[in-house]
Amino acid sequence: MTKHRHTIAFWAGVVVFLVAVLSMTQIVRNEYPFFAGYVILQFIALAVAWSILGGYAGYVNFGTNAFFGVGVYTAVALFKATGAPLVVQIAVAAVVGMALGFGVGLLTLRMRGIFFSIATIALAIIIETFVMNWRFVGGAAGIQIQRPPVMAPFDSYVKMLFFVQALLAVTAVAIARYIQNSRIGRGLQALRDDELAAECTGVPTLKLKLVACMISGALISAAGAPAAMYLQYADPSSAFNLSYSVSALAMALIGGTAHWIGPVLGAILLGSTQQLLAVTISSEVNVLVLGIMLVLFVVGAPKGIIGLLRPRYRLRAGGKP
Amino acid sequence: MDLLLGAVVLGVLLGCFYAAVSVGLSVSFGLLDVPHVAHPAFLVLASYGVYQLNESYDIDPLLAGLAITPLFFLFGLLAYRVYYETFEKRGSDAAVRGIAFFFGIAFIIEVLIILHFGVDQRSVSATYIGKSWRFGEFRIPIRQLVAFAVALGLTVLLAVYLSKTFMGRAIRAVAQDEEALRLMGANPVRIKQFAFGIATAVLGIAGALLIIVAPVEPTLDRAYIGRTFCVVVMAGLGSISGTLIAAIILGVAESIVLTMFGASWAPAISFAMLLGVLAVRPQGLLGR
Numbered sequence: 001m002t003k004h005r006h007t008i009a010f011w012a013g014v015v016v017f018l019v020a021v022l023s024m025t026q027i028v029r030n031e032y033p034f035f036a037g038y039v040i041l042q043f044i045a046l047a048v049a050w051s052i053l054g055g056y057a058g059y060v061n062f063g064t065n066a067f068f069g070v071g072v073y074t075a076v077a078l079f080k081a082t083g084a085p086l087v088v089q090i091a092v093a094a095v096v097g098m099a100l101g102f103g104v105g106l107l108t109l110r111m112r113g114i115f116f117s118i119a120t121i122a123l124a125i126i127i128e129t130f131v132m133n134w135r136f137v138g139g140a141a142g143i144q145i146q147r148p149p150v151m152a153p154f155d156s157y158v159k160m161l162f163f164v165q166a167l168l169a170v171t172a173v174a175i176a177r178y179i180q181n182s183r184i185g186r187g188l189q190a191l192r193d194d195e196l197a198a199e200c201t202g203v204p205t206l207k208l209k210l211v212a213c214m215i216s217g218a219l220i221s222a223a224g225a226p227a228a229m230y231l232q233y234a235d236p237s238s239a240f241n242l243s244y245s246v247s248a249l250a251m252a253l254i255g256g257t258a259h260w261i262g263p264v265l266g267a268i269l270l271g272s273t274q275q276l277l278a279v280t281i282s283s284e285v286n287v288l289v290l291g292i293m294l295v296l297f298v299v300g301a302p303k304g305i306i307g308l309l310r311p312r313y314r315l316r317a318g319g320k321p
Numbered sequence: 322m323d324l325l326l327g328a329v330v331l332g333v334l335l336g337c338f339y340a341a342v343s344v345g346l347s348v349s350f351g352l353l354d355v356p357h358v359a360h361p362a363f364l365v366l367a368s369y370g371v372y373q374l375n376e377s378y379d380i381d382p383l384l385a386g387l388a389i390t391p392l393f394f395l396f397g398l399l400a401y402r403v404y405y406e407t408f409e410k411r412g413s414d415a416a417v418r419g420i421a422f423f424f425g426i427a428f429i430i431e432v433l434i435i436l437h438f439g440v441d442q443r444s445v446s447a448t449y450i451g452k453s454w455r456f457g458e459f460r461i462p463i464r465q466l467v468a469f470a471v472a473l474g475l476t477v478l479l480a481v482y483l484s485k486t487f488m489g490r491a492i493r494a495v496a497q498d499e500e501a502l503r504l505m506g507a508n509p510v511r512i513k514q515f516a517f518g519i520a521t522a523v524l525g526i527a528g529a530l531l532i533i534v535a536p537v538e539p540t541l542d543r544a545y546i547g548r549t550f551c552v553v554v555m556a557g558l559g560s561i562s563g564t565l566i567a568a569i570i571l572g573v574a575e576s577i578v579l580t581m582f583g584a585s586w587a588p589a590i591s592f593a594m595l596l597g598v599l600a601v602r603p604q605g606l607l608g609r
Contacts, residue, residue: 060420107600114356117420118550119599122592125547129589140585242543246428253421288432294425298418299407 003181010177014170021166025159034162038230040271041165042223046244047251047263048172049219053212054249055257056185058192060113063104063120064248066127067097067217069240071224076137076145076234085148086164090225097221098214105213109206112195121245128240142235145228161226168226172219176260179215188212220248243287250294256304265305327459328580329573334461334469336572338534340565341472342527342545343552344479348520350550351559352496353513355404356420361545362427363521367393367528368443368537369434375445382445383471386529390522397521400426401514427542434539444536468530473565475526479519480561492516496559544588551595557605567605 025034046064054061074096075089084092108119132140147157154160179185187208191198199205228234247270255266270293274286301308346360367389374385408419444450453462483489491512495502499509531537551571556563575590598605 058417060417062424107596111599111603113417114350114358114420115554115599115603117356117358118546119596121546122596125543125592126589126596129586133585246424249421250425253418284432284435287428288436291425291428291432295422295429298422298425299403302418 010174014174018166018170021163025154025163031156031158034156034158036275038158038162038165039275040268041162041169042227043247043251043267043271044169044264045165045172045223046220046248047255047267048169048176048260049216049223050248051252051257051260051263052176052179052216052219053209054216055252055263056180056188056192057209057212059109059209059213060117060249061120061216062117062242062245062249063124064220064245065240065242066104066120066124067100067220068224068227068244069124069128069131069236070100071097071221072227072234072239073131073137074221075225076143076228079145079228080137080143083148086226086229090164090168090222093225094218094222098218100221101214101217102210104217105210109209109213121242124240124242124245128236131236131240138235140236142233142238145232145234147229147232157229161230164226165223168219168223172223173260173264175215175219176263179212180260184208184211243290246287246290246294250290254293254297254304256306258303259306262304262306269305323458324580325577328576330459331461331465332573332576333569334465334572335534335576336569337469337472337476337565338465338530338568339548339552339572340476340568341468341523341530343549343556343568344476344561344564345520345523345527346549347553347556347559347561347564348479348483348492349517351553351556352492353516353520354496355401355517357423358420358546359423359427359430360524361542361549362430363393363396363524364528364531364545364549365537365539365542366430366434367524368532368541369438369528370525371529371532372438372443372445372537375447379446382447382529382533383467383526385445386526388525389528390525393525394518394522397518398514400521401517405510405514431539431542438539440539442536442538443532445532447533450533464533468534471526472530475523476561476565479523480565482519483561488512488515492519493559544591547588547591547595551591551598554595554603555598555605560605563605 028034046068050061050064053059071093074093078084078089078092104120104123108116108123111119131137137143150157150160154163179188187198187203187205190201190203191205191208195205224239227239251266251270252263253266254270255264256262270290273289277286277289297304342361342364346357349355349357349360367386370389370392371382371385374380374388375382380388404419404422408422449463449467451464453460454466483493491502491507492515495509495512495516502509502512531541548571552564552568555567555570571591571594574594575587578590579587
C-alpha cells in the first residue's frame with residue numbers, strides 16, 4: 001500500500017514542479033534565471049541518466065560526453081537538413097542515443113571495471129574525431145545556429161528551452177525511479193554487487209546491462225539535443241567536452257547512487273554552486289570544485305549525500321557482505 | 322615509398338617514446354591492478370615541473386626531469402597509501418570508486434595547471450631542440466632522437482630492474498600471489514607502495530621527454546589516456562618487454578595514418594586500437 005502512496009506523492013510532486021516552472025516562465029521578466037536554471041536542469045537529467053548504468057549497475061561510464069555530443073549533433077544535422085522543430089530533434093536524438101547505447105553496450109559491456117570505463121572514453125574520442133571531419137555540420141570550426149521563432153505561450157526562446165529541459169529532467173527522473181523499483185533495477189543491483197553470482201542465479205546480466213545502457217544513452221542524448229539551440233552554436237570540442245562526463249559522474253556519486261534522489265540532489269547542489277562560482281569567480285574554479293568534491297566524497301562518504309542523510313540506509317545497503 | 326619509409330622510422334622513434342610514458346602504468350595498472358586513470362595527468366604535471374625549472378634556472382630538461390624524480394617518487398608513495406587505505410583495504414565496490422577517485426585527481430591536476438600556467442602551450446629550450454638531421458629525402462629532428470635514446474634506456478632499465486634485482490622480483494611476486502608473499506613474512510602493501518612510487522618516479526623523466534618531443538598544454542593528458550592504456554593493454558598486463566613492442570606498433574600506426582590521412586584523424590588512432598584489442602584480444606598481444 002505504501003508503494004502506491006509513494007507513487008501518488010511522486011506524480012503530485014512532478015505536476016507541482018512543472019506548473020511552478022511554467023508559471024515562472026510567464027511571470028519572471030529577467031532572462032538570467034532561465035539561462036542558469038537550464039544548465040542545472042540539464043545536469044539533473046545527465047546525472048540521473050548516468051546513474052541508471054553507473055549507479056544501479058556499477059559500470060562507470062566516462063562516455064557521457066559521447067552521448068551528449070551525439071545528441072547535440074543529431075539535432076544540428078537534422079535542423080540544418082530539414083529545419084525540423086525542437087520536439088522532433090529531441091525525439092530523433094533520443095532514438096540515435098538509444099541505438100548508440102545498444103552498439104556501445106554490445107561492444108563494451110563484457111568488459112569489467114576500468115576496461116569498460118576506458119572503452120567509453122575511447123568511443124567518445126572516436127566519435128568526436130568523426131564529427132570533426134564531418135563538413136556538413138561545420139567540422140572542427142563549429143556551426144552557427146539560427147533559432148526559429150518562439151512558440152506561444154513563451155515570450156522568449158530561452159524560457160521555452162528552460163521548460164523543455166524541465167520536461168526532459170522530469171522524464172529522466174521518472175524513468176530512473178521506475179527502473180529502480182522494477183525487476184530491471186533489482187537485477188542491475190544484484191549484478192552490481194556480484195555479477196557472477198547474479199548470472200548463476202538466473203539474472204540475464206548482459207540483457208539488463210544493454211537495456212540500462214540504451215535507456216541511459218537515450219536520455220543523455222535527448223538532454224543534449226536542445227544544447228545547440230541554447231548556445232546558438234555547436235562545435236565538437238565543446239559538445240564532446242569531457243567535463244560533461246566528470247559532471248554527470250561526480251554529481252551522481254556525490255548525491256549517492258543507491259536511490260534516484262541522490263543524483264538529483266547532487267546535480268542541484270553542484271549545479272547551482274557552479275552557476276554561482278561561474279558568475280563570481282571563473283569556470284576553471286568550477287571544475288576544480290567539482291573535482292575536489294568528487295574526490296572527497298568518494299574517499300569520505302562512499303554512499304554520497306543520501307548516505308549521510310540516512311545512516312540507517314547505510315546499514316541496510318552497505319553492511320556486511 | 323620514401324614517404325612511407327620515413328613514416329615508419331619516425332614511428333619507431335615515437336613508439337619508444339610511448340613506451341617510456343607507458344611503462345609506469347604497466348607497473349601500476351598492469352602489475353598492481355590499480356585503475357590509475359590519472360597516470361597521464363601526472364605525466365603532464367611532470368612536464369610542467371620540467372618547464373618551470375628550465376624557464377627559471379635554465380636547467381637542461383633531462384636534468385630537470387631527473388631532479389623532480391624523487392619528488393614524484395614520494396608523490397607515488399602517498400597516492401598509493403591513500404588508495405590502499407580508502408579502497409583496497411575495504412574491498413567490495415572499491416574498483417568503481419577507485420576509478421572515480423583517480424578520474425577526479427586527474428581533473429584536479431588539469432585545473433591546477435590551468436590556474437597556475439594558463440591554457441597556452443609551453444615548451445623548453447635546449448641545444449638539441451630545433452635542429453634536425455637530414456637523410457636524403459627526409460629529416461629527423463634531433464629532439465626525437467634524444468627522446469628515443471633516453472626512452473629506450475629508461476624502459477630497458479626498468480625491465481632489468483624488475484627482473485634482476487631483489488626488490489624487482491618482490492614486486493613481480495606480489496603481483497602474482499600476494500597471499501603467498503604474506504605467508505612468507507613479507508609485507509605486500511609496503512612492496513606495492515614502493516612499486517607505485519617507482520612507477521610514478523619514472524614519470525619525472527617521461528615528463529621531460531614529453532615536453533622535449535613537443536610543446537605541452539594542460540589538457541594533453543586526455544590524449545595520453547588512450548595512448549598509455551592502449552600500450553599497456555596491447556602489451557599484455559604487466560609485461561615490460563611487451564610494452565616496448567606494443568608502443569612501437571602504436572607509434573608506427575600513428576605515424577603512418579598521420580602521413581596518409583592528415584593530423585585531424587590522429588587523436589582517434591590509439592583509442593581505436595585500444596578498442597580493437599579489448600574487443601578481440603583482451604589479454605593483449607603477448608598476454609598469457
